[in-house]
Amino acid sequence: MLEKRSPISVGEAVRRVMNYNIIGQTEYIPINQAYGRYLSEDLIATSDVPHFDRAPYDGFAIRSVDSQMASQINPITFEVIDEIGAGMVTTKKLAAFQAVRIMTGAMMPEGADTVVMLELAKDSKENEKSFMTVKRPFRKGDNVSFTGEDAKEGEVLVKKGAFINPGIQAMLATFGYAEVPVAKKPRIGLFATGTELLDVGDSLVPGKIRNSNSYMIAAQIMRIGGEVVYFGKLLDDFNACYEAIKASLEKVDILLTTGGVSVGDYDYLPAIYEKLGAEVLFNKVGMRPGSVTTVAQLHGKLLFGLSGNPSACYVGFELFVRPIVRGMLFSSQPHLSKEESILEVDFPKANPFMRFVRSYAYIENGQMKVVPSGLDKSNIVMSLAGANSLMILPGGTRGFMKGTKVEVLLLEDHTGSEWPW
Amino acid sequence: MLEKRSPISVGEAVRRVMNYNIIGQTEYIPINQAYGRYLSEDLIATSDVPHFDRAPYDGFAIRSVDSQMASQINPITFEVIDEIGAGMVTTKKLAAFQAVRIMTGAMMPEGADTVVMLELAKDSKENEKSFMTVKRPFRKGDNVSFTGEDAKEGEVLVKKGAFINPGIQAMLATFGYAEVPVAKKPRIGLFATGTELLDVGDSLVPGKIRNSNSYMIAAQIMRIGGEVVYFGKLLDDFNACYEAIKASLEKVDILLTTGGVSVGDYDYLPAIYEKLGAEVLFNKVGMRPGSVTTVAQLHGKLLFGLSGNPSACYVGFELFVRPIVRGMLFSSQPHLSKEESILEVDFPKANPFMRFVRSYAYIENGQMKVVPSGLDKSNIVMSLAGANSLMILPGGTRGFMKGTKVEVLLLEDHTGSEWPW
Numbered sequence: 053m054l055e056k057r058s059p060i061s062v063g064e065a066v067r068r069v070m071n072y073n074i075i076g077q078t079e080y081i082p083i084n085q086a087y088g089r090y091l092s093e094d095l096i097a098t099s100d101v102p103h104f105d106r107a108p109y110d111g112f113a114i115r116s117v118d119s120q121m122a123s124q125i126n127p128i129t130f131e132v133i134d135e136i137g138a139g140m141v142t143t144k145k146l147a148a149f150q151a152v153r154i155m156t157g158a159m160m161p162e163g164a165d166t167v168v169m170l171e172l173a174k175d176s177k178e179n180e181k182s183f184m185t186v187k188r189p190f191r192k193g194d195n196v197s198f199t200g201e202d203a204k205e206g207e208v209l210v211k212k213g214a215f216i217n218p219g220i221q222a223m224l225a226t227f228g229y230a231e232v233p234v235a236k237k238p239r240i241g242l243f244a245t246g247t248e249l250l251d252v253g254d255s256l257v258p259g260k261i262r263n264s265n266s267y268m269i270a271a272q273i274m275r276i277g278g279e280v281v282y283f284g285k286l287l288d289d290f291n292a293c294y295e296a297i298k299a300s301l302e303k304v305d306i307l308l309t310t311g312g313v314s315v316g317d318y319d320y321l322p323a324i325y326e327k328l329g330a331e332v333l334f335n336k337v338g339m340r341p342g343s344v345t346t347v348a349q350l351h352g353k354l355l356f357g358l359s360g361n362p363s364a365c366y367v368g369f370e371l372f373v374r375p376i377v378r379g380m381l382f383s384s385q386p387h388l389s390k391e392e393s394i395l396e397v398d399f400p401k402a403n404p405f406m407r408f409v410r411s412y413a414y415i416e417n418g419q420m421k422v423v424p425s426g427l428d429k430s431n432i433v434m435s436l437a438g439a440n441s442l443m444i445l446p447g448g449t450r451g452f453m454k455g456t457k458v459e460v461l462l463l464e465d466h467t468g469s470e471w472p473w
Numbered sequence: 474m475l476e477k478r479s480p481i482s483v484g485e486a487v488r489r490v491m492n493y494n495i496i497g498q499t500e501y502i503p504i505n506q507a508y509g510r511y512l513s514e515d516l517i518a519t520s521d522v523p524h525f526d527r528a529p530y531d532g533f534a535i536r537s538v539d540s541q542m543a544s545q546i547n548p549i550t551f552e553v554i555d556e557i558g559a560g561m562v563t564t565k566k567l568a569a570f571q572a573v574r575i576m577t578g579a580m581m582p583e584g585a586d587t588v589v590m591l592e593l594a595k596d597s598k599e600n601e602k603s604f605m606t607v608k609r610p611f612r613k614g615d616n617v618s619f620t621g622e623d624a625k626e627g628e629v630l631v632k633k634g635a636f637i638n639p640g641i642q643a644m645l646a647t648f649g650y651a652e653v654p655v656a657k658k659p660r661i662g663l664f665a666t667g668t669e670l671l672d673v674g675d676s677l678v679p680g681k682i683r684n685s686n687s688y689m690i691a692a693q694i695m696r697i698g699g700e701v702v703y704f705g706k707l708l709d710d711f712n713a714c715y716e717a718i719k720a721s722l723e724k725v726d727i728l729l730t731t732g733g734v735s736v737g738d739y740d741y742l743p744a745i746y747e748k749l750g751a752e753v754l755f756n757k758v759g760m761r762p763g764s765v766t767t768v769a770q771l772h773g774k775l776l777f778g779l780s781g782n783p784s785a786c787y788v789g790f791e792l793f794v795r796p797i798v799r800g801m802l803f804s805s806q807p808h809l810s811k812e813e814s815i816l817e818v819d820f821p822k823a824n825p826f827m828r829f830v831r832s833y834a835y836i837e838n839g840q841m842k843v844v845p846s847g848l849d850k851s852n853i854v855m856s857l858a859g860a861n862s863l864m865i866l867p868g869g870t871r872g873f874m875k876g877t878k879v880e881v882l883l884l885e886d887h888t889g890s891e892w893p894w
Binding site: 224436 | 504505508509520523524525527558559560561562577578579580630631635637638639640641642643644645646647648649650651667668669670673674675676677679680681682683684685686687688689690691692693695696701703781782783787812813814815831835836838839840841856857858859860861878885886887888
């Protein structure tokens with residue numbers, strides 16, 4: 053009953069998955085719900101910014117030409133003919149030696165071409181009239197924010213696929229995107245398998261453990277921007293499993309299962325793929341943990357058979373599922389970011405296969421460093437809690453010494469990479 | 474009308490705010506909603522992990538003592554008396570030279586103390602009975618995951634204040650936290666002020682701009698884990714403003730306003746604080762942008778008067794509001810993480826005050842580097858879109874050359890720092 057499987061490389065496995073890249077869909081949502089979603093279209097400036105010449109400081113708008121002869125010994129006085137705050141517009145046009153008191157953000161009056169900052173002007177009153185005096189010349193354009201200075205109408209400011217952060221949110225508002233085109237969240241179906249699994253609310257009994265993978269994977273799905281469709285635990289009966297999986301496929305974009313993909317006597321998934329008529333893209337990958345990760349496709353829809361082992365499940369999701377989902381979110385860099393790092397502890401374990409170690413990467417004195425986030429036993433859930441990265445240890449080695457340069461895949465950044473393999 | 478204000482240092486300003494640290498509250502939520510929230514209590518192991526001795530691999534459970542004489546020339550054969558998958562328990566107790574076929578995760582049978590991996594055993598059948606043969610000895614405890622090996626009951630595994638990531642989610646499930654104690658989201662009230670502000674759905678008119686700060690700040694509130702209570706735009710009438718602010722204070726934990734805190738003729742906030750009887754903690758900070766940031770307290774409730782200038786508003790929020798909110802989320806490191814970085818471009822601008830430059834920090838060859846994410850004009854929304862950090866440029870300098878070491882505050886990490894000032 054020991055079926056022989058041929059492992060393929062991680063890069064080749066990811067490539068086979070990415071052949072079935074699915075085009076994402078757009079939906080329009082109110083701007084106040086857009087934070088944390090992904091733009092499905094480029095963000096284009098719908099107007100110049102600013103869309104009128106404006107004062108960047110509080111001061112007096114004048115015609116620069118009138119100030120040219122001003123100096124300490126030759127102060128020049130202007131009549132202040134109006135006063136405008138931000139959002140207000142004066143109807144008056146400046147004549148020679150006239151000024152308008154202007155607040156930050158207000159529109160420049162007609163005729164004015166420079167702003168005298170408050171601290172460089174001395175104001176005075178005479179016969180109910182206001183005046184201000186300057187003692188130096190001002191150049192045309194000084195202290196004016198000109199139309200289109202920050203952005204030009206039609207310019208692409210942010211590319212589609214971007215994670216909508218607070219700054220992008222501000223830009224969406226600036227350009228009047230009351231409804232924002234975002235990528236529809238891919239619907240990711242999820243089944244757990246395993247006779248040993250209790251529900252989270254159940255008491256422990258000998259031989260059984262609580263189902264933690266489903267909650268972990270659900271959080272991983274949310275982290276990368278997908279929507280979780282949890283179908284519960286598959287029954288132990290083959291036909292019931294088959295029917296449940298077949299029915300669920302109609303309801304989701306991608307289907308995940310955890311467990312049941314080994315060659316053990318209780319692993320139904322391979323037979324279910326066969327009965328469904330699904331094409332298995334691979335069922336063994338030259339990596340640890342997660343070597344039994346299996347991916348199949350049926351009519352272009354992907355079925356990911358992740359290991360039941362928590363660490364293997366976690367790693368398999370990040371390497372194989374993430375890029376497909378991020379692709380559906382219009383990212384051009386759907387894979388995890390890969391960075392160089394210094395290993396800060398010895399890792400003496402021999403490494404016949406490429407190994408992904410759940411790790412904690414951090415910056416110290418400007419240098420990225422990394423330590424395993426727990427003991428490297430593949431059944432240990434504990435090591436996942438502190439993990440913000442996966443350290444990549446190449447296969448065919450006898451362990452690594454502290455100080456070695458290693459590559460890490462970052463789990464929590466929005467940037468991603470085009471192709472890390 | 475030019476009121477003189479005395480600037481205080483950023484560190485001193487933050488300290489004055491943190492004196493009013495508010496104790497967060499706990500609420501219990503279903504585990505499937507816990508991702509992205511913050512633990513309000515330490516996560517404690519409610520049982521040993523594993524809570525029974527189990528097999529980490531598929532194989533045969535035996536008594537190690539029976540294998541001691543096994544070798545290539547002296548194979549030893551065991552009778553296979555049962556077969557158990559994960560979640561199953563055998564009722565049989567091993568006698569000498571007996572074995573139980575066991576799957577990954579299954580409980581060790583009574584009497585067994587080691588597991589022979591499948592590839593080291595040869596199975597056979599004789600007279601309807603199953604046997605397996607080994608050609609080497611196995612040590613007691615080989616390939617067994619012992620009770621409590623990964624975690625001991627009662628152990629604190631994750632400290633309160635932690636961001637609930639997929640790994641922590643898995644641990645919560647493992648330990649039966651069907652309902653999770655998380656920090657209640659602090660309710661952050663938000664008012665915009667400014668005659669110049671149009672709604673996001675409005676068409677542009679001369680002199681007016683769309684309100685972008687409210688959407689930006691709302692996203693910043695969500696990013697740090699708060700709940701947004703948006704009250705809309707304050708009217709231009711002083712009494713209406715006063716009444717609106719007074720009424721809103723009942724409904725929120727913290728109140729933010731944007732704009733109206735300068736000493737300009739249209740800046741009502743200082744007078745409103747006075748009329749409310751609020752104590753102004755500071756109204757000028759020695760920093761750019763954001764020098765007019767004002768914080769007041771009324772009966773221990775904090776009112777943050779952020780600048781109306783987008784960049785100043787953004788920075789003021791991250792420096793002053795974030796740590797208070799993260800404190801309410803039980804973090805012991807509520808401030809932004811500070812890291813060392815290499816400035817990758819010249820920044821020739823003279824710097825009389827400590828400056829916070831919206832920046833993009835990235836890793837290259839393991840080294841953290843940073844570039845400003847846009848032109849450093851304080852009214853430019855554009856530079857915020859690509860910002861993942863704030864570069865700190867100390868005051869009293871004539872600009873910085875490419876290659877200089879600079880400190881950066883990271884905007885998107887969950888770790889934070891205890892005190893970066």
